[in-house]
Amino acid sequence: MALTNALKNINCTIISININLVEYLKKGYLHNVYETAFDFILERYIYATKNNKKGIIMLEARGKTEDIALLKHINDVINNRGRKNITTQELKEKIKGIYFNPKWNEEYSATYVGLEIADLFSYPIHQSVKYKKYNQAFLVLKEKLDGYPNFLNKGIKIFPKEKDDINHP
Numbered sequence: 021m022a023l024t025n026a027l028k029n030i031n032c033t034i035i036s037i038n039i040n041l042v043e044y045l046k047k048g049y050l051h052n053v054y055e056t057a058f059d060f061i062l063e064r065y066i067y068a069t070k071n072n073k074k075g076i077i078m079l080e081a082r083g084k085t086e087d088i089a090l091l092k093h094i095n096d097v098i099n100n101r102g103r104k105n106i107t108t109q110e111l112k113e114k115i116k117g118i119y120f121n122p123k124w125n126e127e128y129s130a131t132y133v134g135l136e137i138a139d140l141f142s143y144p145i146h147q148s149v150k151y152k153k154y155n156q157a158f159l160v161l162k163e164k165l166d167g168y169p170n171f172l173n174k175g176i177k178i179f180p181k182e183k184d185d186i187n188h189p
Contacts, residue, residue: 024160027140034141034164035064038149038178047180054086055093059103060177066106066114067174068166074116080135081120094118149178 037060039053049056061077069075081087097103098111098118121132141164144157154162162168165175172178 023140024157027137028160030137030164032164033068033166034145034161034175035061035068035166036142036145036176037061037064038146038176040178040180040182043180043182049180052089052093054082054090056179058090058094059097060179062097062103062111063106064166064174064177066103066110069114072113074114076116077118078134078138079118079120080138081122087120091118091120145176149176 037057039057041053044053044056058079065075065077079087079090098115099108102108102111121135123135124131141161144155144161148154148158162171165171167174
């Protein structure tokens with residue numbers, strides 16, 4: 021109960037990207053799935069930041085090679101291409117930085133709190149999307165989803181879209 025109350029009291033907006041890898045590949049998508057997920061996160065981050073607020077994007081490090089490849093993509097989007105209706109100028113104005121943090125520090129004696137909190141929010145969302153129904157943990161965090169109560173395609177993006185995505189309770 022203490023953990024539930026702690027999560028309830030965190031002032032944040034949640035944006036979750038859920039890519040069904042099997043369907044993604046079945047439908048013939050060939051883009052790197054991490055780049056696709058990042059692009060969706062970036063769009064929703066920009067849409068969710070109001071009044072020219074700035075923020076950071078923290079990503080959990082996966083491996084040196086993977087992180088370098090994703091960082092190259094990120095730099096290209098922010099500095100050269102933009103994203104859909106979002107200019108590079110707007111991206112630069114709203115993003116203070118993008119960081120890759122490992123799950124644990126070098127000594128494996130401490131974890132990064134922000135990433136742990138993201139995991140605690142992510143798991144109930146993943147379960148709800150996977151099983152297409154809300155569980156009790158999801159009901160605790162749903163009001164933090166961007167666009168609540170109409171959070172589908174805002175706070176929760178499911179890709180590729182399925183005809184029987186989760187419904188609002």
